[in-house]
Amino acid sequence: MTMADARQIVCIQCPQGCTLRAEKLGTVPSYEITGNKCPRGRAYAIKELTNPSRTLTTTVATVFSDCPLVSVRTDGDIPLRDVFRAMQELNSYRAKKRLHPGEVMIADLAGTGVALLATSDMITPDTTN
Amino acid sequence: MPVKKQWDVVVIGAGPAGLAAAIAACDSGADVCIIEREKKPGGVLKQCIHDGFGLIRFGERLSGPEYAYRYHQMVSERGIPVISETYLLGITKNQTDGKFLLQMQNSADSIFILEARAVVAATGCRERTARQVFIHGDRPAGILTAGTAQYIVNIQGFLPTRRCVILGSGDIGLIMARRLTLEGAEVEGVYEIKPEPSGLTRNIQQCLTDFEIPLHLSATVLAVHGKRRVESVVIGKVDQSGQPITGTERTVPCDALILSVGLIPENEIIEPLGVEMDRKTGGPIVDQNMMTSLDGLFACGNAVHVNDLVDYVSESGQTAGKAAAAYANVQQQRGLLSERRTVSARRLINIQAAGNMHYIVPQRLDLAHHVGADDGADNCAAFYFRSRVRANSALLRISAGKTLLEERRYAVVRPPEMERITLNLADLNHICSPDWNDLPGQSRLIKAELVSVSEGGDSANDNG
Amino acid sequence: MAEGLAAVRSALMRKNLNVDANEWRNSVALTGHVSSWEQYMEAGYAAAGKGYEAVVNDLTVEGVVPFKPSMPEPQNPIDPDTYFDAVVIGGGVIGSAIARELTRWDITVALLEKENDLAMQTSSRNDGMVHPPFAVTPGSKKAHYNQRGNKMFAQTARELGVSLEWPGMLMLFSNPWQRAFLPAIWQRIKQNEVCGVEFWNRQRVFKMEPNITADQHGGVFLPDSGIVSPYQLTVAFGENAVQNGATVLLNTVVTGFQMEHNRITHVCTNRGLIQAGVVINAAGVWSDVVAGYANDRFFTIHGRKGTAAILDRKVGHTQRTILSQPRFASHSHTKGGGLVPTIDGNLLLGPTAVEVPEREDYSTNASALEFVFDHHLKLNKSLKRSDIITYFSGVRACTFEEDFVIKTSDYVANLVHAAGIQSPGLASSPAIAQDVALLAVKALAAVAGRAIQPNAAFDPCRKAPPDLRGMSLEERAALIRRNPSYGRIICRCECISEGEILNTIHSLVPVQSLDGIKRRARAGMGRCQGGFCTPLLLEIMAREQQINIAEICKSGGHSEIALQPTKNAAVDCASEGAGSAALALSAANNSRRQEDYNAG
Structure with a gap:
């Protein structure tokens, strides 16, 4: 995932999906980014050139028979190259604690330093009526 | 009862x-x-x-x-x-x-x-089904819509395929391409009959490009083969009118065909x-x-x-x-x-989608009752529209009779991407005064027109 | 018409077919090689009607490899001592009806079906129409059984608890000059004893069918035209047979017979030998192949494929009667299809009729679908293409004589044929079953050398599950209070409850696949085509049969929907948890339990 000196990048920060042009300038790198409509685009483009990373969303098994499978996501991006390694770790993981959405399930996922959050509700009873 | x-x-x-x-x-x-x-x-x-x-x-x-x-x-x-x-x-x-x-x-x-x-x-x-887009051939296990596949993977925790072809580049299809890849299945490719993708651009990037899943435009599934389970699908290129081009057929071995062909x-x-x-x-x-x-x-x-x-x-x-x-x-x-x-009684005016505007919602305005949009401005109403074609520069014009209510330029409009605008209805109330109401029916409507300054590709939106 | 071998040969010559014809028993057998399936068909028809009982068409065709019956996945073997007085081969509507008729006698009956459910082939792939005896040639077996079967249908449906309606068929004239056919039509009606027929003029047609095409010039209305669910009817025959003591063996294919002199002693199957008193050949598209196992292949089946489309229930109300616009002059081998209301409230478009070499090829193609659109959609002007929710193909089992073969074999003492059953086979089924059962019992008595007594305990009325469609809200509410599973809707499009699905799983002939549930309970039959309810059906079936979701099939064989769990951990979890015993049960164990259930 190393880059050529100039690259076109589709920004994935929001649904607009801006097409960015990113260029690395000089040996002490500085970057010229064009095409972005907001500052998040610039940050994304630099990240994409240096260390592309993504939020991982998937499911994990639990020990609870009423919710044997729950959805999870990383609390922020992890390096793209670590995604499959993280998936492998999660394949044999089993959640043993009931959590609300947004609560931390794993503090450091696969050595990325990024936490894994539960995203589905493992606590509230099924119905409210 | x-x-x-x-x-x-x-x-x-x-x-x-x-x-x-x-x-x-x-x-x-x-x-x-x-x-x-x-x-x-x-x-x-x-x-x-x-x-x-x-x-x-x-x-x-x-x-x-x-x-x-x-x-x-x-x-x-x-x-x-x-x-x-x-x-x-x-x-x-x-x-x-x-x-x-x-x-x-x-x-x-x-x-x-x-x-x-x-x-x-x-x-x-x-979801639109395989039969509603007239997929022919056999009808074995392994033909399913992206949403059903999503339920089986994400809720039930099972893989419905080991190697699949995805037809349609709608967002659910793209999301499922990534999801199935993450869970260890192989997505041979995503095929889109139109010359440009139906899903959001960022989903093409993060769901396909990230995982090196090919996206084939102007290509579709011509037939499914398989007695009990899908064994292969026949892929073919299509011309500008969506008709298969003879001689471009290719058989792709797979165990599932997943469809994301509209909602x-x-x-x-x-x-x-x-x-x-x-x-x-x-x-x-x-x-x-x-x-x-x-x-x-x-x-x-x-x-x-x-x-x-x-x-x-x-x-x-x-x-x-x-x-x-x-x-x-x-x-x-x-x-x-x-x-x-x-x-x-409601005092309704029709809003007519014109030019390259595929549709606009709401389709009517009630001048007698208004609860206000979410923006906090009580006089505002939110409108959603889609372009019928992709255009790199487009002009939106909303007019009532000869009065221009709104004019806005868009750098790019694409059928898959819905646009939202708000209109201040206070402006309308004096235009649409009771005497305006006496105008002949034809002029008693609001026209929402989308004009392309430059057009790229001609793809009708199929999401509706 | 000239008769005999010379007549056959000259007919073949006239068609420029390099084919040899010879007599074989009472039939004429064709040998040689032709270059296309069209020529194969031409030769068969040229040889038919020349004074022989039937045509045995053994021509080889360029590029066509002879097709064989599809085989089930390996199954557990049958006890080698198994004996049945009567073994019926083929669990279509004919075989199932025959099995039920046989249980009127004090004999043991087995119904063998190679697929994983009854009504898997031709019987589930037709328009569900109970034909009036109009299109059938006067004096033919078809005419005889159609007349009798049609009259028996109301009582049969009542006994079996199967919904039946009589919307009547309206055959429209597309040209004013077609009225010239009226005298011929009246004569046919008289010959075939078609009841209650009326001529409706253009105005009357408009009044009765307001959405009808303007392109009509009156028509003939045949009130004795019914509609039924062909698969529900078949399953009901099967269930009533089981209720009266019959055994249904699914996934069981016949591969041959063991004979002694001119008598079948054993039926060879993929699961071992079954000793048989009498054998009934109701093997549908493969009935000539099965006859051949007993060296009695005196007729030939050829497949005639039909493609039909189903329209959304939303448009069901736009039409009352079965509409068709036949080409009265042509000698086509079917009525040519039409626009048929189904018992489930949909409309059915078609079917087509195309001769095909493969007998189990249910694939569809664009041209067949275009044909039904072009010919039938226009009959009802409120319909549009986007009302289509699905389409399917079936293959009719036709002989070159275009008539049913219903007889005891001339050469095998204990073999009865119910073959060549195509349209109007459904309408004829109760009458065919009656006669075939009598022939079988007679043959059994002869070979066994004993008198066969009636079964005093026979109950013609099926223990039918409740039919929620016909219920008022009050009745439905009462039913839900008694059994809450009828309150939980699983299939949202067709409004099918969990209770109705459970009835198919715990039926006397239990379903083994999602397609089985779909056909029997209509779950997944609607506009989303199972998109929403498929995962729910998987869960219900896994729970009820105590198997893993990944073992559940769409139809037979390896047609699993879910292939493997995504999480290693999930498997561990399940095997340690409450469901461990359930998950440990293999599919084989499960099917064995089902058979115990059937046999008991």
Whole structure:
């Protein structure tokens, strides 16, 4: 995932999906980014050139028979190259604690330093009526 | 059948539109409940475990279940009942008192009737099937829509394929390409009959490019082969009119064909009431209060038109809920005064989609009633539209008669990407004064025109 | 018409076919090689009707490899001592009806079906029409059984608890000059004893069918035209047979017979040998192949494929009667299809009729679908293409004589044929079953050398599950209060409850696949085509049969929907948890239990 000196990048920060042009300038790198409509685009483009990373969303098994499978996501991006390694770790993981959405399930996922959050509700009873 | 309970507002469906509608109706003082056929609220969001939801509503990139959970919390805090695992058999409207009767069925209470002054249909949409896009050949196991595959993978925890072809580049298809790849299946490729993708650009990047899944444009599945299970599909290139080009056929071995070929608003439950439908959107024609052509019946979310973003689904739900509460309130007062039966009539103006505008929602404006958009500006109404073609520079013009109400330039418009604008209706009130109302019918409408300054590709949107 | 071998040979010569014809028993057998399937068909028809009982068409065709019956996945073996007085081969509507008729007698009956459910082939792939005896040639077996079967249908459906309606068929004239056929039509009606027929003029047609095409010039109305669910009817025959003591063996294919002199002693199957008193050949498209196992292949089946489309229930109300616009002058081998209301409230478009070499090829193609659109959609002007929710193909089992073969074999003492059954086979089924059962019992008595007594305990009325469609809200509410599973809707499009699905799983002939549930309970039959309910059906079936979701099939063989769990952990979890015993049960164990259930 190393880059050529100039690259076109589709920004994935929001649904607009801006097409960015990113260029690395000089040996002490500085970057010229064009095409972005907001500052998040610039940050994304630099990240994409240096260390592309993504939020991982998937499911994990639990020990609870009423919710044997729950959805999870990383609390922020992890390096793209670590995604499959993280998936492998999660394949044999089993959640043993009931959590609300947004609560931390794993503090450091696969050595990325990024936490894994539960995203589905493992606590509230099924119905409210 | 006895009436079990009377409500100001009954919301059909506890997906993102229905939850938002119920919250808004409750906050407007209405006695409201939600009926839901599934066990848990959240609708399809429950299986949309990917992130990207709520950027507009919450300023965060939430997953579907988190977005649903937040709305469910708001519903619970207000004590709004969610009557779940309950199926709506049919709706009728009492012509004398204008109330709706909803025939309900569930295991616990068998069959019962709910009465409502106003009804909000937040019934969502369903996926177009292989048969509805006329896929031929065999019909073995392994042909499934992306949403069904998503349920099997994300909710049930099973892989429905080891090596698949995805037909259609709609967002659910792209999301599932990534999801299946992450879970260890191989996605041979995504095939799109149109010359450009149907899904959002960022999903092409993060779901396909990231995982080196090829996207084949102007190509489609010509036939499925397989006795018991899919064994292969035949792929072919298509010409500009979508007709297969002879000699381009290629057989791709795979065990599944997953389809993401469009969504269809589900309105079968309200159609028998004689609601006017929009052929372009597949949903009912609504005014800016999300009221359908039938007084007291509101609709919102993907039942009205298929949205790209859940945030807009919630927004339309909020409008519908607020307006339904206001309608129920007037109905109730009228009931108390009983001598005045007739509802104060709506003053409706049609909004006509012109030029390259594929459709615009709402399709009508009611000048007599207005509950206001979500932006806080009470005079504003939100409009959603899609372009029929891709254009690198487009001009939106909204005019009433000779008066230009709004003009806006777009750097790019694409059929898959819905645009949203707000219009200040205060401007309209003087244009559409009573004497304007006397104008001949043809000029008594608002024209919403989309003009392309430069056009790139000619792809009709197939989302409606 | 000239008869005999010379006549056959000259007919073949006239068609420029390099084919040899010879007599074989009472039939004429064709040998040689032709260059196309069209020539194969031409030769067969040229040889038919020349004074022989039937045509045995053994021509080889360029590029066509002879097709064989599809085989089930390996199954557990049958006890080698198994004996049945009567073994019926083929669980279509004919075989199932025959099995039921046989249980009127004090004999043991087995119904063998190679697929994993009854009504898997031709019987589930037709328009569900109970034909009036109009299109059938006067004096033919078809005419005889159609007349009798049609009259028996109301009582049969009542006994079996199967919904039946009589919307009547309206055959429209597309030109004013077609009325010239009226005298011929009246004569046919008289010959075939078609009841209650009326001529409707253009105005009357408009009045009765307001959405009808303007392109009509009156028509003939045949009130004795019914509609039924062909698969529900077949399953009901099967269930009633089991209720009266019959055994249904699914996934069981016949591969040959063991003979002694001119008598079948054993039926060879993929699961071992079954001793048989009498054998009934109701093997549908493969009935000539099965006859051949007993060296009695005196007729030939050729497949005639039909493609039909189903329209959304939303448009079901736009039409009352079965509409068709036949080409009265042509000598086509079917009525040519039409626009048929189904018992489930949909409309069915078609079917087509195309001769095909493969007998189990149910694939569809664009041209067949275009044909039904072009010919039938226009009959009802409120319909549009986007009302289509699905389409399918079936293959009719036709002989070159275009008539049923219903007889005891001339050469095998204990073999009865019910073959060549195509349209109007469904309408004829109760009458065919009656006669074939009598022939079988007679043959059995002869070979066994004993008198066969009636079964005193026979109950013609099926213990039918409740039919929610016909119920008022009050009745439905009462049913749900008694059994809450009828309150939980699983298939949202067709409004099918969990209770109705459970009835198919716990039927006397239990379903083994999702397609089985779909056909029997209609779950997944609607506009979303199972998109929403498929995962729910998987869960219900896994729970009820105590198997893993990944073992559940769409139809037979390896047609699993879910292939493997995504999480290693999930498997561990399940095997340690409450469901461990359930998950440990293999599919084989499960099917064995089902057979115990059947046999008991």
